[in-house]
Amino acid sequence: GNKFxxxxxxxxxxxxxxxxxxxxxYTLTVEARDPxxxxxxxxxxxxxxxxxxxxxxxTYAGVFAEIYEPGAVSGAxxxxxxxxxxxxxxxxxxxxxxxxxxxxxxxxxxxxxxxxSVSNGGTSGFKLGTKVVDDNLNDAQVINxxxxxxxxxxxxxxxxxxxxxxxxxxxxxxxDDVSLTVQIKDSNEAPALISGSSITRSIDExxxxxxxx
Numbered sequence: 001g002n003k004f005x006x007x008x009x010x011x012x013x014x015x016x017x018x019x020x021x022x023x024x025x026y027t028l029t030v031e032a033r034d035p036x037x038x039x040x041x042x043x044x045x046x047x048x049x050x051x052x053x054x055x056x057x058x059t060y061a062g063v064f065a066e067i068y069e070p071g072a073v074s075g076a077x078x079x080x081x082x083x084x085x086x087x088x089x090x091x092x093x094x095x096x097x098x099x100x101x102x103x104x105x106x107x108x109x110x111x112x113x114x115x116x117s118v119s120n121g122g123t124s125g126f127k128l129g130t131k132v133v134d135d136n137l138n139d140a141q142v143i144n145x146x147x148x149x150x151x152x153x154x155x156x157x158x159x160x161x162x163x164x165x166x167x168x169x170x171x172x173x174x175x176d177d178v179s180l181t182v183q184i185k186d187s188n189e190a191p192a193l194i195s196g197s198s199i200t201r202s203i204d205e206x207x208x209x210x211x212x213x
Contacts, residue, residue, distance in 0.1 A: 004026070004028060004046070020048045020050040021050075024048050026045070027043060028046065030042050053174070055090040055174065057177075065084075065183075069185065075150065078147055079146050080147040082146060094109055109172070111131075113167065114168050115166070118163055124149055126163070127146050127147075132144075145165065162182070164181055166178075
């Protein structure tokens with residue numbers, strides 16, 4: 001359909017959404033005609049101004065990642081990557097270069113990320129990795145989450161075997177949040193004697209009792 005309409009008194013009305021990232025300028029030809037069929041025409045230029053649109057995370061349903069609790073084999077360690085890369089996009093486009101420069105800084109946003117909360121309280125256990133710069137992404141960036149303190153992971157403790165991480169992306173004015181579920185898997189842990197216990201046993205000498213308990 002037509003994006004614009006005009007009334008009999010010459011008022012131009014926008015009929016469909018305008019997207020700055022698609023078209024920045026429209027040129028209309030307007031004609032005025034009287035009852036005697038005399039007419040004149042004029043060219044009207046309509047410029048679309050950019051509006052800041054909020055960045056958005058991709059959708060992550062279900063369990064985002066599974067990691068092992070600290071243990072003798074394959075346990076989580078500091079700086080281990082948690083799950084896959086996390087994608088955020090911005091309809092305004094994003095600044096992709098490391099130094100923040102861009103060919104059109106007036107229309108692109110610099111995205112920043114933060115961990116808002118972790119279900120066990122505060123933001124402990126996890127931290128953000130480095131934004132991944134990829135010129136092929138155009139209007140998106142990716143980032144990952146890293147293990148920060150693996151000592152809080154405990155498969156046997158129901159308060160420490162599932163974590164919900166709230167991650168936020170912001171363009172400085174508008175933001176979006178995503179919730180990521182991380183489950184802790186059981187790791188082979190070394191057995192340990194009871195701390196502080198002391199066992200004493202007396203055995204009578206006996207030359208013929210070898211092998212007896």
